[in-house]
Amino acid sequence: MATNAAATTHASNDILVVDDIVKSFNTADGSLTAVDHVSLSVKQGEFMAVIGPSGCGKSTLFNVIGGLVDGYEGNVTVGGERVNGPHPSIGMVFQEESTFPWRTVTDNVAFPLEIAGMDKAQRYERARHFIALVGLDGFENRYPAELSGGMRQRVAIARTLASEPKILLMDEPFGALDEQTRLLLGDKVLQIQHQLKQTCLLITHNITEAVQLADRVLVMTYRPGKVKRIVDINLPRPRSSEIVSSEAFGRYVAQIWSDLREEASRGMRDEEQQRAGAHS
Amino acid sequence: MAETGNLSVPAARRSNGPGLWSNPVTWLRIAIIVGILAIWEATAASGLLYRDVVPSLLAIGRALAKLLSNPEYYWHLSVTAGEVGTGLVIGGLLGLTVGIAFGASKLLGKSFEPYLYYLGPTPKIIFFPIMIMWFGVGPGSKVAMGAISCFFPIALSAAAGMRQIDEVLIRVGRSFRASTSQMVMKIYLPAMRLPVVNGVRLGLGVAIIGTLLAETKLSNRGIGYLIIQAYSLFDMPSMYAMLIVLFIIAIGANALVGRIGRFDAIKQK
Ligand SMILES: Nc1ncnc2c1ncn2[C@@H]1O[C@H](COP(=O)(O)OP(=O)(O)OP(=O)(O)O)[C@@H](O)[C@H]1O
Numbered sequence A: 001m002a003t004n005a006a007a008t009t010h011a012s013n014d015i016l017v018v019d020d021i022v023k024s025f026n027t028a029d030g031s032l033t034a035v036d037h038v039s040l041s042v043k044q045g046e047f048m049a050v051i052g053p054s055g056c057g058k059s060t061l062f063n064v065i066g067g068l069v070d071g072y073e074g075n076v077t078v079g080g081e082r083v084n085g086p087h088p089s090i091g092m093v094f095q096e097e098s099t100f101p102w103r104t105v106t107d108n109v110a111f112p113l114e115i116a117g118m119d120k121a122q123r124y125e126r127a128r129h130f131i132a133l134v135g136l137d138g139f140e141n142r143y144p145a146e147l148s149g150g151m152r153q154r155v156a157i158a159r160t161l162a163s164e165p166k167i168l169l170m171d172e173p174f175g176a177l178d179e180q181t182r183l184l185l186g187d188k189v190l191q192i193q194h195q196l197k198q199t200c201l202l203i204t205h206n207i208t209e210a211v212q213l214a215d216r217v218l219v220m221t222y223r224p225g226k227v228k229r230i231v232d233i234n235l236p237r238p239r240s241s242e243i244v245s246s247e248a249f250g251r252y253v254a255q256i257w258s259d260l261r262e263e264a265s266r267g268m269r270d271e272e273q274q275r276a277g278a279h280s
Numbered sequence B: 001m002a003e004t005g006n007l008s009v010p011a012a013r014r015s016n017g018p019g020l021w022s023n024p025v026t027w028l029r030i031a032i033i034v035g036i037l038a039i040w041e042a043t044a045a046s047g048l049l050y051r052d053v054v055p056s057l058l059a060i061g062r063a064l065a066k067l068l069s070n071p072e073y074y075w076h077l078s079v080t081a082g083e084v085g086t087g088l089v090i091g092g093l094l095g096l097t098v099g100i101a102f103g104a105s106k107l108l109g110k111s112f113e114p115y116l117y118y119l120g121p122t123p124k125i126i127f128f129p130i131m132i133m134w135f136g137v138g139p140g141s142k143v144a145m146g147a148i149s150c151f152f153p154i155a156l157s158a159a160a161g162m163r164q165i166d167e168v169l170i171r172v173g174r175s176f177r178a179s180t181s182q183m184v185m186k187i188y189l190p191a192m193r194l195p196v197v198n199g200v201r202l203g204l205g206v207a208i209i210g211t212l213l214a215e216t217k218l219s220n221r222g223i224g225y226l227i228i229q230a231y232s233l234f235d236m237p238s239m240y241a242m243l244i245v246l247f248i249i250a251i252g253a254n255a256l257v258g259r260i261g262r263f264d265a266i267k268q269k
């Protein structure tokens, strides 16, 4: 079995192994390769960030790892076990607004426990714990419409944490938020990650966020999305958002930006050409 | 506290406009009713129309009192209510199931939904002879008429509601490995509640029409039967009295279903 051999060549403390993923879509003008031979591995307790320009295939990779799409080449393994559909060890936080508008904060956070068949008293107690963890105590009985965007995103994170995944997979969870909120929520995520020793894979297009949070940053190319470089972030932990003003932080940001700028401008040119093509 | 106050749920409901009695709309509505009653009474008194076609309000009032104090009338009313209710439950459940299936499967939706669209607005009374053959002349065929009538609006609104579900919510459910029945009960149904409530509202209306129409055609019980009997005896005051009660019941039922919808709208905003 070639696939098993590939998986076992990785170090045994790699909890998540993404091996040579290729995913294409059939579109009106032919096949489009969104993810092109991407491999990565995440160690137990590690925080990894994947960064890339808009449209480079990050969400596609996210959905592949989460087991929500099929029809791709390559393998995703969790603790040596092949991912085939949503895996119980993986918890996903989505890029889009994803709280259930008809459920209160408590009922949103308790959702995965309800799915697992836990009884009401027990799951409410657990939900309250995770609500407090993301700093939303006092809002248990509110509906999402009564919360700010940042609070709703925290509800979504708490909901995923409540399922106690071994790997927390997040797709631009703060994408729609302003910079201050984003930094402060980043602190919250760092705290939680430290407390729970949570393995995280964060997808983002924000360099500050990637460097602030991650142990390693994987830079993707513009379409088709390939691995361009993996940067180790040797900043001390525990970290806080104050770190963004340090010199070392600036160096990492500059290094990643020089990689990313190439890709982002290639993406922009590409899109301009497409638009020009569409108009002529 | 003051600033969270105007976000809170009861405040949202209160801010719908001026109070009921200080609102000019209320007075205009009352004026319209009073005006119509006045014209009615004037026409009745003028004797221009043949005998009882437009009976006096007093005669209608007397008929109404007689009707409401007659236990037999309540028996007929309960027969019709039972038929409409059973029809709504059967047609509603079928409509919901079919609508969810059509909304969930592109293939099913594309192939079958055009039939729903074209059959939807046709008068269902054309099915009545068939229903009599299948379910007999008793309440069975009336229930069937109610069910057929409400099936269409409920199925169409469920299919449309299914398609407007935010796709990411479905991915959330799948990522937590919800079973198909959990997806339906905990995501699809609550997410499409508003369009479905609207569909049930339309369905209730046409179920009442379908059942009553069937009762007027062929039956020996129910409100439709009583109305057509009053008509054939040319007992116009009782006929109008029964129509008034029917109006009030229909308005009440509609308001009840509508209230469920509005309650949800406020909760989800
Ligand atoms: N279901 C699909 N069918 C066809 N093309 C798709 C589909 N999903 C994604 N794509 C295409 O694949 C490419 C990558 O999309 P993806 O959503 O993964 O990008 P992304 O990196 O997450 O972008 P963003 O940062 O804007 O979220 C895009 O060109 C997109 O148009």
Ligand SMILES: [Mg+2]
Pocket (backbone or CB within 6 Å): A058, A059, A060, A095, A171, A172
């Ligand atoms: Mg994306």
